[in-house]
Amino acid sequence: PPPPLPLARGRRRRGRAGRRGISGGTGGGGVDPAAVPGHSGRGTRTGDAMGQTVLLTGGAGYIGSHTFVALRAAGHDAVILDNFSNARGDVPDRLEVITGAPVRVYRGDVRDAALLARIFAENAIGAAIHFAALKAAGESVEKPLDYIDVNLGGLTALLKAMREAGCFRLVFSSSATVYGTPEVLPVPETAPRGYANPYGFTKLACEQILEQVGASDPRWAIATLRYFNPVGAHASALIGEDPQDFPNNLVPFVAEVALGKRAALNVFGDDWPTRDGTGVRDYIHVEDLARGHVMSLGHLIATGQSHTVNLGTGRGYSVLEMLAAYSRAVGRELPHVVAPRRAGDVAEVVADPSKAAALLGFRAEKGVDEMCASSWAFVSRRRNG
Ligand code: NAD
Numbered sequence: 600p601p602p603p604l605p606l607a608r609g610r611r612r613r614g615r616a617g618r619r620g621i622s623g624g625t626g627g628g629g630v631d632p633a634a635v636p637g638h639s640g641r642g643t644r645t646g647d648a649m650g651q652t653v654l655l656t657g658g659a660g661y662i663g664s665h666t667f668v669a670l671r672a673a674g675h676d677a678v679i680l681d682n683f684s685n686a687r688g689d690v691p692d693r694l695e696v697i698t699g700a701p702v703r704v705y706r707g708d709v710r711d712a713a714l715l716a717r718i719f720a721e722n723a724i725g726a727a728i729h730f731a732a733l734k735a736a737g738e739s740v741e742k743p744l745d746y747i748d749v750n751l752g753g754l755t756a757l758l759k760a761m762r763e764a765g766c767f768r769l770v771f772s773s774s775a776t777v778y779g780t781p782e783v784l785p786v787p788e789t790a791p792r793g794y795a796n797p798y799g800f801t802k803l804a805c806e807q808i809l810e811q812v813g814a815s816d817p818r819w820a821i822a823t824l825r826y827f828n829p830v831g832a833h834a835s836a837l838i839g840e841d842p843q844d845f846p847n848n849l850v851p852f853v854a855e856v857a858l859g860k861r862a863a864l865n866v867f868g869d870d871w872p873t874r875d876g877t878g879v880r881d882y883i884h885v886e887d888l889a890r891g892h893v894m895s896l897g898h899l900i901a902t903g904q905s906h907t908v909n910l911g912t913g914r915g916y917s918v919l920e921m922l923a924a925y926s927r928a929v930g931r932e933l934p935h936v937v938a939p940r941r942a943g944d945v946a947e948v949v950a951d952p953s954k955a956a957a958l959l960g961f962r963a964e965k966g967v968d969e970m971c972a973s974s975w976a977f978v979s980r981r982r983n984g
């Protein structure tokens with residue numbers, strides 16, 4: 600088990616029964632635990648006795664829900680705050696099936712200072728992982744103020760609530776988008792930062808806010824995790840990436856081609872300076888990414904040292920290579936057409952993963968075939984309810 604988290608100052612955990620405003624899962628929501636591969640049937644230790652509670656803002660979302668599972672498996676207690684603007688309402692039920700234990704969820708906005716104060720008062724929060732954000736780069740060009748409001752306002756509200764509660768450990772979801780168009784490949788953490796759209800601007804601004812805040816008080820221990828391209832789903836096929844709107848990213852779009860919802864993948868350019876002319880990215884299995892959060896949090900707890908690391912594999916795959924991997928998972932060739940380049944796209948982005956390996960001992964383990972097979976298992980199961 601991990602070492603106990605330092606508790607928020609002067610906070611006592613209250614009993615759970617009868618607490619208003621928290622909704623848990625309903626014990627399965629029609630999902631049969633026996634049908635879940637890898638489900639142990641045993642209850643997950645909550646760690647309540649040690650007061651180890653991690654707050655996951657945006658914890659019902661794609662990366663947050665997988666990280667919730669990984670934290671529970673590592674023996675941490677966790678509580679979710681999510682407004683479900685980009686998550687399905689049945690995610691808590693599914694998390695209960697996977698973890699075999701109740702899931703505590705606060706439904707609300709991360710910018711709501713009163714709600715945050717209540718969460719810190721009602722739980723012995725030792726650390727927060729801040730996933731909640733708007734994340735569609737294209738949409739951010741149309742709605743920059745919404746992105747600034749949610750992404751910067753959410754972070755500052757959380758930081759203020761944490762400081763008020765005496766909780767100074769934070770893991771932040773950043774992105775390879777802060778590298779803009781990388782000049783050096785694979786990209787090290789020391790590469791110059793930039794942005795190509797308002798979403799990227801907010802991620803860079805959040806990193807800079809965290810630098811200022813971290814420098815202002817030595818009690819802060821802040822992990823900035825720069826994700827490359829997360830894909831795939833949990834082995835249970837109960838949680839995964841579930842876009843509420845149009846699928847902007849490659850793998851969710853390919854999944855819809857596989858489901859028959861779209862005729863063919865539009866390959867955004869085949870004249871890039873890459874091995875087959877299509878864009879190259881560093882795809883990382885979401886379960887590996889989730890494990891990276893647990894390791895980063897462990898490092899914060901053990902050392903109190905802030906860190907900024909890439910979470911990627913160090914290997915790049917082209918659009919056509921990913922389409923081929925997904926076709927293998929589905930068992931038939933999926934169609935594509937070549938379309939014009941997407942505005943703001945870059946040829947290649949691949950992580951230098953060596954710092955995460957040296958500092959955290961983190962190495963991604965799962966390859967693109969596992970990513971695509973688990974994505975397909977999730978979306979085809981979701982299609983059938
Ligand atoms: P997601 O949309 O699935 O998860 C975000 C969650 O936050 C959702 O459940 C949503 O309902 C919630 N949320 C949004 N606004 C909120 C608000 N105001 N108050 C409370 N909850 C709110 O996205 P994800 O892919 O899981 O991304 C998680 C984080 O990782 C984000 O910060 C994102 O910018 C970052 N990130 C994602 C990727 C990626 O490719 N998925 C890559 C790099 C960085």
Ligand code: UD1
Nearest residue numbers: 736737774776847848849852865866867878879880918944
């Ligand atoms: C996108 C976001 C970026 C975010 C990252 C990780 C944009 C402009 N950028 O980048 O901010 O940090 O996801 O979530 O949205 N592709 C196609 N057809 C498609 C979709 C994608 O050919 O329908 C290609 C793209 O041109 C690219 C590759 O697939 O070469 C991956 O695209 P995508 O999944 O959108 O990720 P990023 O471009 O890395």
